[in-house]
Amino acid sequence: MKPLRILIGADTYAPDVNGLSRFSSRLAAGLAARGHEVHVVAPSHDGPPAVRVEDGVTVHTVKSHRWFSHPTFRVAWPWTTRPRTARLFAEIAPDVLHVQGHFPVGRGLVHAARAAGTPIVATNHFMPENLVGHARVPRPLQKPVTKIGWWDMNLIYRHADVVTAPTPRAVELLEKATGMTGSLAVSCGIDAARYRGAEPDRDGPVRVLFVGRMDQEKRVDELLRAFAALPAGHRAELEIIGEGVMREEWTGLAAELGIGTRTSFRGFVSEEELVAAYQRASVFCMPGIAELQSLVTLEAMAAGTPVIAADAMALPHLVRPGRNGWLYTPGDVPELTTRLAALVGDADMRRRMGAASRDLVAAHELGATLSTFEGIYQRLLGRREAGAVRAA
Incomplete structure (x- = not known):
């Protein structure tokens, strides 16, 4: 394949910690490793604009500002960003543009x-x-903000030659909300081998893990209440990794429920610490209701962990009830408690379902995602070149 000059636009990028930034950085690094010249334009992580090279990718950042109501969320104002992105686009002169949002x-x-x-x-x-x-x-x-948000996204995405989303459910939501048609489902993909490790210690406590933002749509309070309601006699610990506006409130809830000594709120951790957390986990729980795919659930599955997840959005694409875990009705804490108790109390079930998670995650290998996007880029460039020949 002829090397391409690819420009990726993302309104959040590493070292930001969220699913979009992690996908964008993996996509960029993966394409660069395949011999393409890859540039990224994103808001600055700390304010001032800069240029850096990492993992073979040239990252151009534009000036950003802290959002007043969120400790880590930064935004690039449109009136300063548009002229800057226009200049960067002209300088880079990419063969193809791949944007990750309409902001x-x-x-x-x-x-x-x-x-x-x-x-x-x-x-x-x-x-x-x-x-x-x-x-x-x-x-x-x-x-009304939700309605305006979808309308505004459509204003930008209608200009794209190809629109993708991570799962069939995400495509369905997108097309229903905007009236678009012909969008493609392309998994974000992960390097599954990175997360594989030894089985959790069968003689130690059962470790229940959550990874994600400490924001309201993640519904961590449901997990806390379900964990607190586990039958007496279960040796279980709860590990929560992530940061956000709800952390203080949920830490207080854990203490109020009497599980503070068995619950660790770890905040942000390094990639190495995150991999170690997946590998020592016995059960992974994702109670969030706004997951278009959930990279962290895929990563936990790659580590060979059974999953309990909310029956919402795209999570049913990852969890096969009775095979690699269970789904539960969002908001139904007793049902979540029952599912947790079944896995916490049965090591053989955990081992069997964990093996199934490893099998299922094979369909989401990053290499396949990179190949899919390379194919899309090449088809679009072929069409443009054919059109230029006809015009001549």
Whole structure:
């Protein structure tokens, strides 16, 4: 395959810690490792614009500002970002643009690519619940903000030559909300081998793990209440990795429920510590209701961990009830307690379901995702070249 110059636009990128930034950085590094020239444009992690090279990728950052209601969320203002992204686009002159959102960075790059006639691929990671949670939108305004958010996204993504989303459920949501058709489901993908390790210690306590933002749509309070309701006699510990606006409240809830000494809130951890946490976990729980795929659930599955997840959004694509874990009705804490108790109390079930998780995650290998996007880029460039020949 002929090496391409690929520009990835993302409104959050490493070292930010969230699913979108982790996917974008893995996509960029993976494409660079395959011989492509890869550039990324993203908001600065600490404010000032800069250029750096990491994992073979040239990362151009634009000036960003801290969002007033969130400790880690940063935004790039559109009135300064659009001229900057236009200049960067002209300097980079990519063969193809691949944006990860419709916010200021993605928006500016799409306008520049459209003016230049450059093929555009757009992947949707947008969920209204994530937007209103991050921005702390008051409840009475959440419904109109959600409607405006989808309308605004459609204004930008309608210019893309190909639109993708991580799962069939995510595609269904996108098309229903915007009226788009023809979108493709392409898994975010993971390097499954990175997470494989020895089985958890059968003689130690059963470790229940959650990884994700400490924000309202993740519903960690349901996990805390279910864990506290486990029958007496279970030797279990709960490990929670992630940061967010709800951490203090949920830490207080754990103490109130009497599980503070058996629950560790670890905040952000390094990639190495995260891998170690997956490998020592006995059960992974994802109670979130706004998952378009859930990379952390895929990572836990790759480590050979059974999964209990909310029966919401795209999580049913990952959890096969009775095979690699269980689904439960969001908000039904007694049902979650029952599912947790069954796995916490049965080592053989955990081992069997963990092995099934490893089998199921094979369909989400990063290599397949990279090949799919390479194929999309090449098809779009082929169409453009054919059109230029006909015009000549």
